Amino acid sequence: MVGPIASLSQLNRADGSASYKCPATGYSILGAVNAPIELPARRDALKPEEATVEVFVKPGTTTAGVGERYVEGILRSVLGKIVLGREKGFPRRGVVLTLAIVGGENVERGDSYLTILPALLHAGLLAMVSASVPLSMTFSATLLGVTKSGDIVRDPSPTAAKAAVSLHVFAVSSKNHLLLNESEGRFDFDTWELVRERALSICQGETAASADGDVSMGEGTASASLSGFIRETVEDQVYSDYAYNLDSI
């Protein structure tokens, strides 16, 4: 299976940006983060002691509709929880994330937004990292479909997702917490548990953190999991950013 492709800091006007492409589902997302910025007319924010996280999703060919409002709400609640909005310089300010869907099939009115959700989550997280927004943890997300015969399919294409009996999106944090679950279709709890197990192994890999809390960095194991992929993408960017420093040593 072809893994996702991601790169950081592609836009130079935004504080941080990331592009993410998932070949299996065909979606390609460009994300930009500006943080911390002054939000106009947010003096009387509901929670003045924290930063306000704002998320905007722009579909490829149309204007944003009700579906985008819904997915923005989900992204805001997931990212808002892991952004450390009380760090110095962040209270009363805004963290504004804009995600543009630049490739992949359109999500029609009333369609399920689950197929594109993992790509949006990954692009959002990488853009946050690129903008150096303080986060309490990272996460990785995956889409799983259960077919009529009961097989669990990873990253089904939009047509396969339409034919699936149930669709599940899981986001698992770097510490194995279940951060997000969105499931729809018809299923029972035992199926859900199986899918969850599968999601955990996709996101965290077979070998999770060892007893002392360190992530084992053996070759090959890191890239097998999605969290390893996120880690490698950031490592590559850090390596190229500090190349001048490494050369001088």
Place this chain on the structure above:
Amino acid sequence: MTSSTTPINPTPPSLSLPPSQFARLQPHAYLLAHLSPPPASNQPSVRANGRATSQFRVTSANAGSLTHTNGSAVVRIGDTAAVCGVRAEILHTKDIASWSVLQASSEQNLDKSNDVGVSETHDEEDRGHIQDLNLLVPNLSLSTGCAPGFTPGAPPSALAQSLSHQILSLLHSTRLVRADDLRIWYQPPNLDSEEFRNAGEGMDVDTEQSEGSEREIKAFWVLYIDVMIISLAGNPFDAAWASVLAALRDTKLPKAWWDADNETILCSDNVADARKLSLRGLPIASSFCSFEGDAAAGWRAVVIPDAEEQKQKKGAQQRWILADPDGYEEGLSQERASVVVDKENGKTVIVKMEKHGGWTVDSDDLRQLVDVSARRWDEMKRILDQC
């Protein structure tokens, strides 16, 4: 010092606050004190509103409240009240730009999947028509002055829009409404009977004639499902979905047919001819929120424990999962969970499950929530059957 002030103010102001003021000044501590009473006091752990953690508010439903709609319902869950009206309008197939293409592709599908089984293709076609032609148009309005945060007459807020989407996508994913109920057919009279054709009239129109004698779809009913939240005290989705469900169960469509002479759709004004929708199942939504005992857990500069460690520490309960949260509780919690269940022959089927906004609710808790939702299903079925 105190003795010097008493002559001026003979009755010293009381230093204790009434509970309502304490609730406003220290909302988190107020709810926490209710949920974890001191062990010496021997009080049970109840929420500030007097409910147990998995107890829902008193729910009532009334169908057929609006006379000018095809179906309507008022559902009240505690202080949250939703009014839903369903209006049916006719969509002519000649007004659908892509109708001929759609029909051709669906026929192709039928040919292709003949071996798969009839019911399956029927379901697929159902989904296609309702979804592709937007035959269900739900809208939810919060701009009614339902809560202080929502100004009347304002454009739909992000919450209202996302609730509209949730209702629409749940209607689609549960396939609650059958496309068959929404179709208006035309059965041409059988003019080209055997002897008529044998007379040798018009050999060239033969193929057209035989196609024309099949019955065809002339129009669709489009259901406009409008929900107004007239009072919002937390948990708008459960109330809105219950009102949509009750209104659809109440909806009656008049008998409609294609009149070939007038070339238009005619509807019977005889109430006895009108028929109800036959819905698929009865999906019931139950929402929950997770209240964390330690308000600073999310941002204090401590390392967040691993999922496994967190599980082991569960003995000292640090969070409560509250069913059907009211507005006060929703303001104090970030993590939400929502489960939509249906029952088929006594077996619970999950139709939708979501949780986001935190990391304290995991699979063990979700299993319990599904059980709670299944019990709620029985209760809601009773309420909806009575209305």
